[in-house]
Amino acid sequence: DVKVTQSSRYLVKRTGEKVFLECVQDMDHENMFWYRQDPGLGLRLIYFSYDVKMKEKGDIPEGYSVSREKKERFSLILESASTNQTSMYLCASSLGRGTGQYFGPGTRLTVT
């Protein structure tokens, strides 16, 4: 079974802090994704990566950056957290482009 893990289930940070969200997958998948999910807005893609050291902007990249130094690990960085970044953050991975994505358990981030 594919396993995608995220570093924290719940996180509380203050406005202006730098925040790191880590995601690890154990199935040697090429592609990794970061989403945020908010009530009424559904899943929105922030960034994705097809390969190590590669990254592509999703639909809402502003205020975020990513890092993929190893194939199995994809990090989401909030350079200066703001209250409007309070959300559920979901990481996913997939074997190939356009194939089904497997999601991690999510990180509920609260910025105060």
Added chain:
Amino acid sequence: EDQVTQSPEALRLQEGESSSLNCSYTVSGLRGLFWYRQDPGKGPEFLFTLYSAGEEKEKERLKATLTKKESFLHITAPKPEDSATYLCAVPSGNTGKLIFGQGTTLQVKP
């Protein structure tokens, strides 16, 4: 523009009352359709992949079907533990991105 629409937004059923959820899509060159189940506060769980019209997949009380314009998730004799939000998604272009519907929230009452 690629688009996925799910209906209804919410569905309440009595235990044992069968029904169907709909996922309509507009995409150039369908390369797969995916169904997920999501419980509150958790990540979506992968259920099914469908690739071509006429294809069907089953898992316990769930059966997913696909036509050229839509997919259905049929729930037969549901139980309270089937209560969740069900999402469908299709790949968009060659980017690997998935276009998700807004989901159908199913509540099954005992």
